[in-house]
Amino acid sequence: MANAEGEQPLLGRLLDPSPQPNQKQTNKKGRFRRCRSAPSVDVPHPEKIVGGLLPGSQIIFGDLHPSFVQVATLLTIYLGAGTICFFVVRNQIGGGKTNGILDAVYFCVVTMTTVGYGDLVPNSPLTKLLACAFVFSGMALVGLILSKAADYLVEKQEMLLVKSLLRHKGGEREIVKELETNRVKYKFVLILILLLLLIIAGTMFLYWYEKLDLVDAFYCVCSTITTLGYGDKSFSTKMGRVFAVFWILASTICLAQFFLYLAELNTERRQHLLVHWVLNKAMTSTDLEAADLDSDGVVSAPEFIIYKLKEMGKIKQEDIDLLMEEFEDLDIDQSGTLSISDLKLAQSSQRWS
Numbered sequence: 001m002a003n004a005e006g007e008q009p010l011l012g013r014l015l016d017p018s019p020q021p022n023q024k025q026t027n028k029k030g031r032f033r034r035c036r037s038a039p040s041v042d043v044p045h046p047e048k049i050v051g052g053l054l055p056g057s058q059i060i061f062g063d064l065h066p067s068f069v070q071v072a073t074l075l076t077i078y079l080g081a082g083t084i085c086f087f088v089v090r091n092q093i094g095g096g097k098t099n100g101i102l103d104a105v106y107f108c109v110v111t112m113t114t115v116g117y118g119d120l121v122p123n124s125p126l127t128k129l130l131a132c133a134f135v136f137s138g139m140a141l142v143g144l145i146l147s148k149a150a151d152y153l154v155e156k157q158e159m160l161l162v163k164s165l166l167r168h169k170g171g172e173r174e175i176v177k178e179l180e181t182n183r184v185k186y187k188f189v190l191i192l193i194l195l196l197l198l199i200i201a202g203t204m205f206l207y208w209y210e211k212l213d214l215v216d217a218f219y220c221v222c223s224t225i226t227t228l229g230y231g232d233k234s235f236s237t238k239m240g241r242v243f244a245v246f247w248i249l250a251s252t253i254c255l256a257q258f259f260l261y262l263a264e265l266n267t268e269r270r271q272h273l274l275v276h277w278v279l280n281k282a283m284t285s286t287d288l289e290a291a292d293l294d295s296d297g298v299v300s301a302p303e304f305i306i307y308k309l310k311e312m313g314k315i316k317q318e319d320i321d322l323l324m325e326e327f328e329d330l331d332i333d334q335s336g337t338l339s340i341s342d343l344k345l346a347q348s349s350q351r352w353s
Helices: 010-015 057-061 066-088 100-112 125-168 172-181 183-208 214-225 238-280 285-291 301-312 317-330 340-352
Strands: 093-095 120-122
Touching: 066 100, 066 125, 100 120, 100 125, 100 238, 120 125, 125 238, 183 214, 183 238, 214 238, 238 301, 285 301, 317 340
Parallel strands: none
Antiparallel strands: 093 120
């Protein structure tokens, strides 16, 4: 039905791309029940780097991602609606006040980030219900900001990293390998630096403008970014609340992202340890028996690869079974290989069904 090259098993062709026209194929039904998975396409090919930039990363210097713009729009709508609502009911909010609109924005941000100092509190049924509505919607929005803003910042950082590596390394292949190997570590370091800068900025601002001593200023910063918000120390001046509107949003989100990347880094480290153990442990007869997927007494390269990938936790049997079901549906002639004729017959049967 197809030529020798077309009948060569898919994974075998990936392992040995050289043409073998005289090689006889032994096609068994379900011979590689667990090896019909596609090659990974997560890592961009080095030759596709144009002008020293990774594919798609040129967007950093152009317009922002639509998703990031949408999140910024949602944040603007949220703060705008919250400011209007809390300004209208400002007389039903108790505590130390400065300016009506500024206090409304400040109260909205403090509620959204769940800091809740207590310097401004709702003291009527209406304002309490509004606070309940805005705290839940605000927490959902913060989660959305976490993912989108972090992606944007990471892309910025990756572009700077690429430029730095281009000055120190000659080949694009090394750059791609460096980025993929240390991607999580770079994200963690970036967010750690941002977090430290925000902590320092907040401490210095409280020390200079809110007239707190250094210990109290640092204490207020820590209680804010962790959303502890005791309320004994807070932003009480007009300038302080203007600063707080932006600083609280940035610092609380940055801390949450820091812990997310810390967990991701720990997970990646454990995965690397597992991979290292799998690659360095000695093969036993039990391992060979488990790797012999078609029970023919020998282990081929595809069978060995599939077995090792499953041990590393890279693939699951359920996923492989689903892919094999799709393969068998496309393999119309039941030859154990796919060809153009198989695909055409499969498409024809789908149109008639």
